[in-house]
Amino acid sequence: MAAAAAQPTVTKSPPALVPPAGPTPGGSLPLSSIDKTAAVRVSVDFIQVFPSSAAGDQAASVAAMREGFAKALVHYYPVAGRIAEPVPGEPEIDCTGEGVWFVEAEASCALEEARNLERPLCITKEELIPRPPPEVRVEDTVLLAQITKFTCGGFAVGICFSHLVFDGQGAAQFLKAVGEMARGLPEPSLKPIWARDAIPNPPKPPLGPPPSFTAFNFEKSVIEISLDSIKRVKDQVASETNQKCSTFDVVTAMMFKCRTLAIDFAPDADVRLGFAASTRHLLNNVLPSVDGYYGNCVYPGGLTKTSQEVKDASLVEIVTAIREAKDVLSTRFLDWMSGGAKENHYNVSLDYGTLVVTDWSHVGFNEVDYGFGEPSYVFTLNDDVNIVPSVVYLKPPKPKQGIRLVLQCVEAQHSKVFGEELQKLA
Template sequence: MTASAAPTVARSAPELVPPAGPTPGGTLPLSSIDKTAAVRVSVDFVQVFPPAAGAAVGDQGAAVAAMRDGFARALVPYYPVAGRIADASPGEPVVECTGQGVWFVEAAASCALADVNNLERPLLIPKDELLPRPPPEEKLEDLIVMAQVTKFTCGGFAVGICFSHLVFDGQGAAQFLKAAGEMARGLPAPSVAPVWDRDAIPDPPKLPRGPPPSFTAFSFVTQRHGRGVQVAPPCIQLPDDAEVRLGFAASTRHLLQGVLPSVEGYYGNCVYPVGITRTSKAIREAPLPEVIGVMRGAKEALTARFTDWMHGGAKEDHYNVPLDYGTVTVSDWSRVGFNEVDYGFGEPGYVFTVNDHVNIVASVIYLKPPTPKRGIRLMLRCVEEPHAAAFADELAKYE
């Protein structure tokens, strides 16, 4: 690619990759956690694979074919993923095991990864060109997984993944992708056998949710900070008595031992919201160790709160979080497992989320920085432009 030419991506039409063998049919229920904690939206992210040592550009076609075959073979034990989400009744989603398969897109970029700064932000290739999209007759919200692999002239790849949060949490989606990678590399079966068993999780009585939350489309800006900083709820220029909240989805897999026939291999949602609520003034004036202590206390209460919820003893719906400018959610993607997926061309050097269009709640996402950098990478979308400079100044105090 010349210095003046803008990079382009040529994409093939999406093709269905069906399971490589026969799979069961029928309808499978989702768990009470799936239906309560998750929403019927696609989570989008990109894995960046630098050129493998000694690999030739001419080998890319064979590598993509093996990856496609890995998905097909993984869909046999993970047969629900080859199906579609449907509604058994209003507000009651299920998975229909149709065996149709997952949509797979092949693409080729006109440049090397180095020419686009290895896909670090600001992106020099529009994110929509790196993500798979189905044919127009398919409903995006009914699909469970899609993949696009983009070849770069240097021999590297980018893999764009879209998965349904209704069927997987992050760890569950990573488990499926690891299985696809293992099968692509020739393993006869996934190293971790998949477990569905959604109906083993109790369905607690539904708590009164009150009025539905109002959704505001905020104009969040994207910021990055490469050092290990603590993130407090956004108090910038809010009234002293305004409520501010920090929340995160804590894993409850360890609390489902004895509830599920087998926790290992379970790939459904295993999360429960943990958070703190204080006034803007209280957070602004509190020493940082005090704020951290409050957060730790909330996390230590997870076992009791989740157990109460699962057995119908909860007095309030902790999943119903106010979505206003005073709420920020924190997600740790650095240990979910997306950085450990190997489709046959090594593990990714960088993984980043591209759900920038989700502007109804402020977010902070922990990522691993691109190899060989160390530390963490923060993706911050929690303030609007009038407060961005002040927020950056606050972060700079912790360098």
């Protein structure tokens, strides 16, 4: 019998600072009221997988990427700073110009031997994700990067960014600029805009009681929804309502319906759906330019129905409810900006009756090119969140199409029915 393949290992170099390639302004910069309300000090970890390309020389590719960071930081100088909190509860950016922590690493195998980093990972998260030296708090950093070379010529790029400073679209905008600089462009194609103080800072609505946390034992799984299945529901929506709907609307309706059937709450018990939507389009008259702004532009939305209402509803009816919830979200956001919000919409019920969905399928991380082509696959690594049922939407690895769902939303006793219901729709 053949010996089992050796467990892949990763050898990391110590983290090194990549400072801006030129002089940058000092001083401190405020964060926006949305940054401070929405994000707390959450770090987001994700991986971009790059198969071996014709580019060839790995060492030269790594050097060009490092230089891309240095040059991009001149334009995005706040990212080279640190998060400070001179007044408790009022974080800001200290423009120290120190730079970003950058880690070079080497894996002992080809990407294929590591199953192209498909789940469950055969290389641990800790080996693929950058962390600063032990004396540095990761919560004070704005962004860190690690590039891991594989023996086939491919790479994995691990990024850790502060959600206090960027939303996903903003972080992708910065990384696209890094790629442009690495590929030799003279400056980023999109001029970065800080302008956090242009966002209104309305009086805070009452916080209400602090949420109570229950740690759940979620089953983790991955499923793909085909383009055909999504199109079928879109066509149904169009024929029954004369309205267009998005892929997000369709996939979210599928998830909400299947999960509600699986957890089988009492008919009159509430089930809730939560999501965050981009509000960039609502800030046109507030920001100097929406294009180039890389701060948080998200606001929470959702809906509450009884278990029986969701079980009885068609997918078209649930899509319609989701579209209405998105319209309400826009109204609530504008209301919040003008100081009219009576309640804190960031308070989400963290219980088993709530499903929170996050769409990473078109944030922009899949379009980043550091000089060795676009990634074949991008996935998040914040798997340790076990206090709220969640689903993350990703683009599946190329050349597949459709939507990949990373599921962490049912416990073992509901897993079988949930899987069966999803398969009917996938």
